[in-house]
Amino acid sequence: MSTMNPEAQSSLVTPQKAAPALPMAGTAAKVGRLPLRQRLLSLVNHSLVAVIVILIALVWSVPTLGLFISSFRPPSLIHATGWWTALVPPWSFTIQNYENVLHAQGLGQAFLNSLIIAIPGTIIPTLVAAFAAYAFAWMEFPGRDWIFLTIVALMVIPVQMTLIPVLGLYTMFTQATGLQLTGNYVGIWLMHTALGLPFAVYLLRNFFAGLPSDLFESARIDGASNINIFFRILLPLSVPSLASLVIFQFMWVWNDLLVALVFMGGNPDRAPMTVTIANLVNSYGSNWEVLTAAAFISMALPLVIFFTLQRYFVRGILAGSVKG
Amino acid sequence: MIKAIEEQRSLPTKTTARRKRFSLTPWLWIGLAVLFVVIFLLYPMFFTIWLSFLDATSTHFVGLRNYLLIFTNSSLLEVLRNNLLWLVLATVATVVLGLLIAVLVDRVRFESVAKAAIFVPMALSFVAAGVIWRFVYEYEPPGQPQIGLLNALVTALGGQPLAWITDSRFNNFALIAVYVWMWTGFCMVILSAAIKGIPSEILEAARCDGAGEITIFFRIIVPMISPTIAVVTTTMIINILKIFDIVYVMTGGDYGTNVVAVEYYQQLFNFNNFGVASALAVLLLLAIIPIMYFNIRRFRVQEAQR
Numbered sequence: 001m002s003t004m005n006p007e008a009q010s011s012l013v014t015p016q017k018a019a020p021a022l023p024m025a026g027t028a029a030k031v032g033r034l035p036l037r038q039r040l041l042s043l044v045n046h047s048l049v050a051v052i053v054i055l056i057a058l059v060w061s062v063p064t065l066g067l068f069i070s071s072f073r074p075p076s077l078i079h080a081t082g083w084w085t086a087l088v089p090p091w092s093f094t095i096q097n098y099e100n101v102l103h104a105q106g107l108g109q110a111f112l113n114s115l116i117i118a119i120p121g122t123i124i125p126t127l128v129a130a131f132a133a134y135a136f137a138w139m140e141f142p143g144r145d146w147i148f149l150t151i152v153a154l155m156v157i158p159v160q161m162t163l164i165p166v167l168g169l170y171t172m173f174t175q176a177t178g179l180q181l182t183g184n185y186v187g188i189w190l191m192h193t194a195l196g197l198p199f200a201v202y203l204l205r206n207f208f209a210g211l212p213s214d215l216f217e218s219a220r221i222d223g224a225s226n227i228n229i230f231f232r233i234l235l236p237l238s239v240p241s242l243a244s245l246v247i248f249q250f251m252w253v254w255n256d257l258l259v260a261l262v263f264m265g266g267n268p269d270r271a272p273m274t275v276t277i278a279n280l281v282n283s284y285g286s287n288w289e290v291l292t293a294a295a296f297i298s299m300a301l302p303l304v305i306f307f308t309l310q311r312y313f314v315r316g317i318l319a320g321s322v323k324g
Numbered sequence: 325m326i327k328a329i330e331e332q333r334s335l336p337t338k339t340t341a342r343r344k345r346f347s348l349t350p351w352l353w354i355g356l357a358v359l360f361v362v363i364f365l366l367y368p369m370f371f372t373i374w375l376s377f378l379d380a381t382s383t384h385f386v387g388l389r390n391y392l393l394i395f396t397n398s399s400l401l402e403v404l405r406n407n408l409l410w411l412v413l414a415t416v417a418t419v420v421l422g423l424l425i426a427v428l429v430d431r432v433r434f435e436s437v438a439k440a441a442i443f444v445p446m447a448l449s450f451v452a453a454g455v456i457w458r459f460v461y462e463y464e465p466p467g468q469p470q471i472g473l474l475n476a477l478v479t480a481l482g483g484q485p486l487a488w489i490t491d492s493r494f495n496n497f498a499l500i501a502v503y504v505w506m507w508t509g510f511c512m513v514i515l516s517a518a519i520k521g522i523p524s525e526i527l528e529a530a531r532c533d534g535a536g537e538i539t540i541f542f543r544i545i546v547p548m549i550s551p552t553i554a555v556v557t558t559t560m561i562i563n564i565l566k567i568f569d570i571v572y573v574m575t576g577g578d579y580g581t582n583v584v585a586v587e588y589y590q591q592l593f594n595f596n597n598f599g600v601a602s603a604l605a606v607l608l609l610l611a612i613i614p615i616m617y618f619n620i621r622r623f624r625v626q627e628a629q630r
Contacts, residue, residue: 060444149624
């Protein structure tokens, strides 16, 4: 309502005459027509929208809140009353559930396993993809575009298409060398690297290609090798997009269930949290003191990353789907 | 300094001369990535297609028998039906809700807080979301205190508690709701960015001409962001086709909720039937190929505009 200038005010008195009389203030007069009624209407509209948005945000948050509160309630109360009754006194909270799942249910080990799987499962594909993306963006070679397009196309192939043959390859590898890949961290790192590569190459190549070419040419003329350019110029300049990619890949590996089930399902000692919790659900279907605490432990790290690095997270999403 | 470099560039330096010859360098840089993609994605893809024409133990060629089984066996047909229900309902719900929320959120002052609240579930694993919603859907027999939020609401309003997860009349919808809860935020964030990209003069001009908000939504906002809507929709289709975790954690595929990805897992590990499992995977791939084509075409258009 910044158009409420004196001209518009005067048009309130004689709205029909004011507009033609003041051609310069034509639009202002139009917007300012019936300001009081309009203002009331827009106030009602705005509060209505605000109420709807608040309601939606509540509906979206309440399920997680319920889980969070329940995880701190004593088991007897979880099964006796709804978690919302815990919001009013008498309060009765405990961290017993967390101690129980971390030790007795082995979730502490599972948390470590998740880290052991997710950290290399993020670093390896990011590095491999960055090397390739540099070549795709700044080197000329025959078949470059076709190879790149093939990799991009593979972004959408279902994981299911790859699992049986890869399991077969791992078995062959074990027969040939005696080294176990299935049920081992290395096996799952390699699989996550391959699954994360197409998106990583795509994202990084597009970012690298967007950098000014003078940068590379002048560095080359100054005698910098590709390795130097890559580590001294490219990577430092690409920190934002690398951050987005790392967050994405980390979340993807951390939250993955299917690949972990297939490659680690038979080895509970090395299984990540998703597998452990899925097993808990199967065996303790309604044992909420176990499930709520376990689920919240698995959510803690992604939530921290989300709230601290939301900017990069959103950027990664937008880069992956809009700007392309 | 820069000028000196500019001048130097026009001279036939070593670099430009070297670039003309065949060079091994690029292949070294992409080598590792190509190796990974070939071993873990390309070769397995073709091998799985081949396996889908072999029997359960991959020893005899059976032609299309695995596919025939999938399209004639009643429980497998139910799996396909469920996947179709997921595909249509979950896609439409996430995109439409995401769009509506993006438009609404644009008009409130606490936009970033509201967006974060709706977006947060995306950071969670499907497993955690499965636990969260099993708790929301928790069912106790009538007369007992309901500890599940949904049944507590139903009984507070005078209804009978419902077994949301096990009752095959609506359990598929209950599972789809969990997915919608998780992924609406994703659609909202992308669509919201697109809406903010619409020049405000256009919207103001329309308002000056007396267009209502609903007209503006359908005649200006939706047409202007339709490319983004297409991208979001295809992304959702690709994800939803492969839906696995929610169903695996919440019902294990029982009570008439099974989907292709869970059936694939069961064929693989419970029945050791590599033939049917591979055929199911190939069906997923076939459903995705048109979208792959669409993506590549879009990419080339973007490259041409560069």
